[in-house]
Amino acid sequence: MxxxxxxxxxxxxxxxxxxxxxxxxxxxxxxxxxxxxxxxxxxxxxxxxxxxxxxxxxxxxxxxxxxxxxxxxxxxxxxxxxxxxxxxxxxxxxxxxxxxxxxxxxxxxxxxNRYRSIGNGYNPDYPKDMYFNPAVPVTISNSPRLSLPGNxxxxxxxxxxxxxxxxxxxxxxxxxxxxxxxxxxxxxxxxxxxxxxxxxxxxxxxxxxxxxxxxxxxxxxxxxxxxxxxxxxxxxxxxxxxxxxxxxxxxxxxxxxxxxxxxxRKTVTGPGQPRNLVPMSKLAQLGTDICRGNFIETKAGSYYLPENSRHFQLGWVSGMINTFPMLALNDSLERSRVARELDFITSEMQGRSGYFYGFISEDGKIGTEKAHPDFPMVQAMVRKNGDVLFWLMKHLMLLKDQGYGSIINSQWETAAQRLAAAFVKTWKQHGEFGQYIVPETGEMAVFNSSAGAIVPAGLALASGYFGKPEWLSVAESSAAFYYHRDVEQRGFNGGACGDISQDADSETAFGFLESLMALYRFTGKSIWLSRAEAQAALCASWTIAYDPVFPPGSAIGKLQGRMAGAVWASSQNKHAAPGVCTSSADHIFKLYRATGNSRYAELIRDIQHAHTEAVNMPGHITSNYRTGSSMERIQPSDAEGKGGTGNFIHTRNSWTETNGILMAIELPGIYARPGEGKWFVFDHIEAEKVSEGKNSLTLRLTNHTPYNAAVSVFAETARQAAKPMGYTAFSHWPKVSVPSGGEVIVQIMADGAVRTRPHKPITAN
Known part of the structure; x- marks a missing residue:
């Protein structure tokens, strides 16, 4: 020393x-x-x-x-x-x-990481003193850390x-x-x-x-x-x-x-060099095709299969998230299937308190999460319940936007209101949302976590939908608390993943950014936007800033994968993943739109392109499943042994497929402010400015990928950009067809309209 x-x-x-x-x-x-x-x-x-x-x-x-x-x-x-x-x-x-x-x-x-640690392995059991204890200290897994005093x-x-x-x-x-x-x-x-x-x-x-x-x-x-x-x-x-x-x-x-x-963060390594591999529209088509084939009927109910199991879990990696892109298809069959899953969830999985259970077997048996032998009551993740409220509200909003508000079952709205009321009650009792709750009674089983980071977003959406100003007030109060305690004092959000302790993790960080942008959307207060900028920087700290060098004989090395934008999971789970679990992270795009700071556009572009690097495609094999599938491990480190560096685990994860579809539909292929010299390409095409007028921007779009592209275009004025974006805007973006190996000239108007000229094949230099 x-x-x-x-x-x-x-x-x-x-x-x-x-x-x-x-x-x-x-x-x-x-x-x-x-x-x-x-x-x-x-x-x-x-x-x-x-x-x-x-x-x-x-x-x-x-x-x-x-x-x-x-x-x-x-x-x-x-x-x-x-x-x-x-x-x-x-x-x-x-x-x-x-x-x-x-x-x-x-x-x-x-x-x-200067906190109490437990266990010596993956997802350790919680000791007895962590249950029903408001004074529980932050407790993490056995990971690299500076010591607490006394060591x-x-x-x-x-x-x-x-x-x-x-x-x-x-x-x-x-x-x-x-x-x-x-x-x-x-x-x-x-x-x-x-x-x-x-x-x-x-x-x-x-x-x-x-x-x-x-x-x-x-x-x-x-x-x-x-x-x-x-x-x-x-x-x-x-x-x-x-x-x-x-x-x-x-x-x-x-x-x-x-x-x-x-x-x-990129000034020494340099930025990544993203490749255009698969257009976003192709990813959406492949992903939804996989999900279509995974709708099943069981003794418990009817639902799209989560992960690699016939059992069902809510939120986090599957239920009521993977239904949203299926609803966005605006397809009558999938709309009816989504409705059947929502019927099942709201009738079979909500506890007496208003909170939802997180797991049910295909035979209909409710399962517990993170239980202790001395506390046999069924517990559920707060994060899953936050996801349920947020995504259920998005489903209801999208159905109305599509013109299908009449098919909304009053049971769904009642379930959402009961869940929002449960969160409000918990906040008033404890001044936090905790990490685990007991759905039957509403008791907080484990305290002192950021697991409820996305709850303010759900409460904000529910407040707007149901006209409940008190819920928005609680959303603001709770977000202010989490920002002060977790961001200003601790410098991290943690504990929302179901397989970690209260470790710092990326999912909670991105979830809290969702909440901050939701509060900006529903209150218009600039404080939430400025806090979102700090939170986005925390999110960026979880996102690989450059293209790591992988062993040349590894799977990623052989594919020459460019993984800038892969998102590290948590301080316990030392691997990166293709995307944010589970979200399009379109809140980063909304932040870019609101601030004009191109770093946010580059961040979400990096994340989307790193995801595509992990998608299983012909000549680009990353999983043992069908074309369009993907898996959650991008491993730059030797956390799984030196032989694991750069090698995919040959399985598939439905959540990575879901967030790929969500990115493809909730992020525009091109964002433009015609007449202002501002435009950014997110999709896997190249764009070159041909001309720009007072109210129009003309681009030459070139598609070098092997797949036809339908590129969504979102254009607006600075005045329109000053108004926070809603949650169904994507459904109104026009699309431009750019065939594989072709060029298209597109004129983008400030009012959002697009005009195209006939395409032509790409000419060789």
């Missing part, structure tokens, strides 16, 4: 101006290993280091960047001799450290492939300052390592980058296993280049820190 007083070494003293406001310093060393144990540390006190017959040289190439940072290329070369099992390390040390500092490694560590050792070790953007950062409230270190995934020595060490007194902390990664243990899904990392041998003339960027900025709090991170 290194102690720091703000001093630096020789030539290196020119670098850390961005470190000094935080009592920081920099040190470069060589570490010699026996296995993964350090046996000797050689510190550079200048640009040349001599160790016996070995002579090493450092070369610095430093450039000041526009975002208050230093971009560095550090070259380490063995001039003379031979060295075995040696790695390069760059340490950034900080004195006057405090455990109040917010520490984040994007996609895996939030607030240092002698506090450190974590990661590889760059554990992260959404290789690097580490912290916010120091006492200094009002943020600090960031960003680096590349790998050097010529392999993937690099990221380490954070606190001393015993917790008054100093070191952030370390190594080339290559030299961890003792690799993090799994709630456990650890030997890393198998190996330090390289060096011969005279060998060298490695480690590129990194240091930034330090004034910050007013964690939300500002997160927004700083979003602004710079």
């Amino acid at each position: 290194l102690g720091w007083s703000g001093n630096t070494c020789a030539k290196q003293s020119e670098l850390p101006a961005v470190l000094r406001p935080l009592n920081g310093g920099l040190q470069v060393s060589l570490m010699q290993y026996e296995g993964t144990d350090i046996r000797k540390i050689l510190v550079f006190h200048g640009d040349v280091l001599t160790d016996g017959e070995n002579v090493w040289q450092l070369t610095w190439n430093t450039k000041k960047s526009e975002d208050d940072g230093d971009a560095v290329e550090l070259t380490c070369r063995l001039l003379k001799g031979r060295a075995t099992n040696t790695a390069l390390a760059v340490d950034f040390g900080f004195g006057k450290w405090s455990t109040d500092n917010y520490v984040m490694v994007p996609g895996i560590v939030y607030n240092g 002698d050792i506090s450190f974590l070790e990661l590889a760059t492939t554990n992260t959404a953007a290789p690097g580490m950062n912290f916010y120091a409230p006492a200094a009002g300052r943020s600090w960031f270190i960003l680096t590349e995934q790998q050097t010529n020595l392999g993937n690099s390592g990221l380490y954070i060490f606190e001393n015993k007194k917790r008054d100093s902390c070191t952030f370390r980058i190594t080339a290559p990664a030299m961890r003792k243990s690799a993090a799994g899904f709630g456990d650890f296993h030997p890393s198998g990392d190996k330090a390289p041998d060096w011969s005279a003339g060998d060298e490695t280049k480690l590129r990194f960027k240091i930034c330090s900025k004034n910050s007013s709090g964690i939300p500002a820190h997160l927004q700083h991170f979003m602004a710079i």
